[in-house]
Amino acid sequence: MINVGIVGGTGYTGVELLRILSQHPEVNIQTITSRNEAGIEVAELFPSLRGHIKLKFSDPVESELNQCDLVFFATPNGIAMQQAQTLLDAGVRIIDLAADFRIKDIAEWEKWYGMRHACPGLVAEAVYGLPEINREEIRKARLIANPGCYPTAVQLGFLPLIEAGIVDNQNLIADVKSGVSGAGRKAEVHTLLAEAADNFKAYGVPGHRHLPEIKQGLSNIAKEPVDLIFVPHLTPMIRGIHATLYANLAAHIDLQTLYEQRYAKEPFVDVLPAGKHPETRSVRGSNLCRIAVHQPQGRNTAVILSVTDNLVKGAAGQAVQNMNLMFGFTETLGINFVPLLP
Template identity: 55%
Template structure:
């Protein structure tokens, strides 16, 4: 990766017009070791990026290319901020040209092709690349990610649930009953993306709270498969997502049952020890609860560990769904892969109020 020491790396973004795309841009235009070379959008090709996203005026001087014209093979790394199915169709060509691929969609999140095809209703285009790819949850998989060519950037809900549970499942010890995990998760509306759907209209979603996907959500198999990798055991997870009338932010309330033999453990300390070297994971002091605004616009995920009684441990997790839950985490992966300091370009202080 020494090339990164000599020059800025060239970055391509496929599908730069959605919310994860513009968030990648917000972060990358200020990243000191990066040059944005290509941004593609079929629909907006020829349009200046800052025409569509005026917050980027004076920060970027680039037009959207059509997917055909944008020469992605000359990039060092390409981010896919696209619907599911796009990255896998282009990954083979890119890695053949030595280009790293970071997919913000789901093409490389589920190692089991059958599970992928069941939930995403499309055949997987490159199972052999999937097999070589890694799941980009840096705090869990750091060592595996160092030399990888293709990263499946985690889903937003999975990021909160996996980092919220990891200290309880990893290493040799499993502290909780794997059959009794409930994740009650809440997301801001930007999680639904910029698609034109009636339910995402302001007049439909403001001043309102609702559950959705109760009978099944694609992030369920993603969470379960990673928890099973972590623990080496079968997991039974109940997962109910909800929508909150706020633009950004995700909050997960995770209910676990402590196994009888671990009821004397200081779980606050378990979490603090596990994450003490992680810049982006903040274990709150005991008795302090996270809120989503304290992470708004930042790559930080805040966790609070709550011992309700002898048996019950409730983990609260807050993140910005577009940053640690998507674009920020993708840049964190890029930093890691190219040997940069992991935090570079990601030191934003959350905007509060």
């Protein structure tokens, strides 16, 4: 059993971490902090957790977090970077579910996130927590940058193609659709049900913060700079991401076999049989990424369909997968949920 702390457990990644960790056989949730909700029972804010979590939100007092084996940051961007060094110095390992340690190029990060980085030195040390790419580094890491929801679905979708070196890496297209929980549990007009239901729209077409993260990840895979168009959309559902990916093929190869072989040993990536179309609900509440591979009309364009639950494989589930790796637990321990359908 390890003792874990959660900083900022009042958003959707927070409540999802609580759902998962409260059932994890090797985890004791020692503390959950929230400046705004300090003193309130967690189950008062999230009645779904009544009977499963008895903790109250506590003020983020450093000393208690220092006693944890692992701290998850489920905070807005810019918080983890303020506290990481102190915790690491105290021997606490960290998984940051926000973006503070995702982008290696500090200037690029500062441009997209609009603030100065508080600890550039740690960015170099941080391991990007996508187990399908960095499994061994994750096992040894003190500090994990947990990937964004869009980048997870997009990178897992493109990975086999780019690794195989068979696509034009300068003209990738990622047309991605997200459920509204991806926008977080913030009071905003545009994600009200009366605004977002029975509605569909693209947003951030000129540029979205996940673009540099995706480009960095794909470039690392390609071992050369990769360029892509990334168009996110808001779709009227709660959970789920569907990435529709387009790549021009530079070689003839059996894409179905390529994907099946690449992911044969991955516990959380499921390549569907040829001709299928994954649906987001087929991964609802689970840590799975399901992928289908198409080459319409035999043309030279691969169309890859990749779905995840943005709060699980796209956030909290992947964080726990990283935790399992860091602490030597079975990788699937406590996150092998059967998706909830319907």
